[in-house]
Amino acid sequence: xxxxxxxEAGLNHSIIYTDNTERYFRYSGGTWAxxxxxxxxxxxxxxxxxxxxxxxxxxxxxxPDYKNGHSALLDCLKTTYKNASINYxxxxxxxxxxxxxxxxxxxxxxxxxxVKDDKKVKDxxxxxxxxxxxxxxxxxxxxxxxxxxxxxxxEVYRDKNGICELHIKGKGWASKSECINLAxxxxxxxxxxxxxxxxxxxRARPNSSVNGSLxxxxxxxxxxxxx
Amino acid sequence: MRYLFxxxxxxxxxxxxxxxxxxxxxxxxELKGVIKDLKFPGPPNYESIKNGDADETGAYLILNNPIDVxxxxxxxxxxxxxDEPEENVKILQLxxxxxxxxxxxxxxxxxxxxxxxxxxxTAHHHTRVLLWVEKVKxxxxxxxxxxxxxxxxxxxxxxxxxxxxxxx
Numbered sequence: 001x002x003x004x005x006x007x008e009a010g011l012n013h014s015i016i017y018t019d020n021t022e023r024y025f026r027y028s029g030g031t032w033a034x035x036x037x038x039x040x041x042x043x044x045x046x047x048x049x050x051x052x053x054x055x056x057x058x059x060x061x062x063x064p065d066y067k068n069g070h071s072a073l074l075d076c077l078k079t080t081y082k083n084a085s086i087n088y089x090x091x092x093x094x095x096x097x098x099x100x101x102x103x104x105x106x107x108x109x110x111x112x113x114x115v116k117d118d119k120k121v122k123d124x125x126x127x128x129x130x131x132x133x134x135x136x137x138x139x140x141x142x143x144x145x146x147x148x149x150x151x152x153x154x155e156v157y158r159d160k161n162g163i164c165e166l167h168i169k170g171k172g173w174a175s176k177s178e179c180i181n182l183a184x185x186x187x188x189x190x191x192x193x194x195x196x197x198x199x200x201x202x203r204a205r206p207n208s209s210v211n212g213s214l215x216x217x218x219x220x221x222x223x224x225x226x227x
Numbered sequence: 228m229r230y231l232f233x234x235x236x237x238x239x240x241x242x243x244x245x246x247x248x249x250x251x252x253x254x255x256x257e258l259k260g261v262i263k264d265l266k267f268p269g270p271p272n273y274e275s276i277k278n279g280d281a282d283e284t285g286a287y288l289i290l291n292n293p294i295d296v297x298x299x300x301x302x303x304x305x306x307x308x309x310d311e312p313e314e315n316v317k318i319l320q321l322x323x324x325x326x327x328x329x330x331x332x333x334x335x336x337x338x339x340x341x342x343x344x345x346x347x348x349t350a351h352h353h354t355r356v357l358l359w360v361e362k363v364k365x366x367x368x369x370x371x372x373x374x375x376x377x378x379x380x381x382x383x384x385x386x387x388x389x390x391x392x393x394x395x
Contacts, residue, residue: 013274031271032350039351041270045309058388059273060350080309080348087323092359095322096285097264097329118367140350141271 006061007036007055008209015055015062016150016189016210022150024210026186029145037063040073040136047076061087073133077121084108085118086132091160094134109135152202155178155219162201163214176202190214236319251310252343255298258319258358259366260290263376264334266392267353272389283351286321286332288340293379295390296344298357310346313355315379318334318386319344320354333371334395339364353389354383355382 002019005181014028014033027035033106038060042048048061055062065068081089090105091224107133110116112135124132127221155167166179168188180200183190189210211217248257261322268274269281276282297361321340323329332337341362376394378386 013272032273033271041273043350043352045346045348047309047348076309076348091324092322092345093349094269094283095320095357096269096283096351097332101269101281101283131361139270140242141270 006209007064008207009055009057009188010150010189010208011093011191011205013184015057016208017064018209019053020108024150024189026148026150026189027043027145028148028186031114031141031143031145032060033069033137033140033142034144036060036074037066037069037107039140042069042072042075042076043139047071047080050075069116070137073136075128077133077136082122085116086113093164105139108139108157112138122145124225131186147160150189150210151187153188153214154219156214156217158218163218164217166202166214187203232234233325239348242312248297248359249344250299251296251360252344252345255341255361256344256358257339258288258290258294259337259339260319260335262321262334262338263289263394265353265376265394268390268392269351273350274350276392277325283353285353286323286329286334287310287354287379288319288321288338289320290317309348310344313346313381314354315381316354318354318376318382319358320347321350321357322359323355324359328360328363331365332360333368336365337367339366343381353386353391355385 002021004017005020006018007015009015009128010026012028014026017025020085024163027222032037033041036057043059044056045062050066051068053061054064083090086109089107090102095106096102108147109132113131134151150199151171153166154169158167164176167173177200179188179193183192183202189205189208191205193201193203195201204211265287266282266284266378268276269283274279274280295314296316297312298310321332323332334350340358340360342358344356344362347357
């Protein structure tokens, strides 16, 4: 059963996962909590490291699956916030000025858990604790988006006008225009750029795990299509 | 000889400019600075309030001088294993214990805050280190409005992912 070993921030707030068989998958749309398998919206740190964090967007920790991200949230509730009441927890977990956010968040957790007093998280019953993490995950926003397989470019051919054909791993050679369409659909980890002459061209995303610079993949002889 | 003297002078000025070192929770700290309101986008996408994300306007303390925050020498039961050392911290997001203290935590106020420091853990945390405020002493009121957001390069680097919408 393949599993994700690396996660990185892709274009347009997507996350690109690499699995253990070196296939790549883009998570786009939905919410961050879904895209980075991080239902508690935790940042990278020792808690996320204990739960197999496999990357970072710069702000959010990226986990290999929901199960690990969910465990990180439970860990944080059971350690960092074990001595917190709901009011204290919200003030520390999601601090904001005396606006409505904190009040809404507190009311939501009080209503969902049924805990109205200053009972500490460590004293919650199993049922109350389940309701607590469900409520936090709901409040953080867990909405699914789209998963697309991303294919690496392995070779490119260039004629006098520049790169005209690209070899897609597992699919064979494709024209530049086909690749521009695939890049726009998120199936390639390439950036569609526009030249000063208003022509579209492709370049690799910096620091991409999927493929390196296209300039380093140029082959001298044209390849037979379909291979 | 002249160069040696110059080097010594530069070295000593760096040594004198060393930051104050303070401890993470559970140690109480007392810090002075100016309150500033910063507006960040919250859930679900933490990107743009205009495009539907929650408004996470919060109060922040811009410290007079940067601090280095270190772990307590001996971890105690109530210390937090998520805390990690941070250097050159000039801005702290404020989490307030008593709601009534918000009347004193007004933008532009020059204050002395007493509380405990903790490291960022969730996406609602917009600075590297936060202060859990237990006591507020207003030293002067709303004299420092529209001050520049004077923070360290380390703070700036962290906050570059936070999509700051406005500061007042």
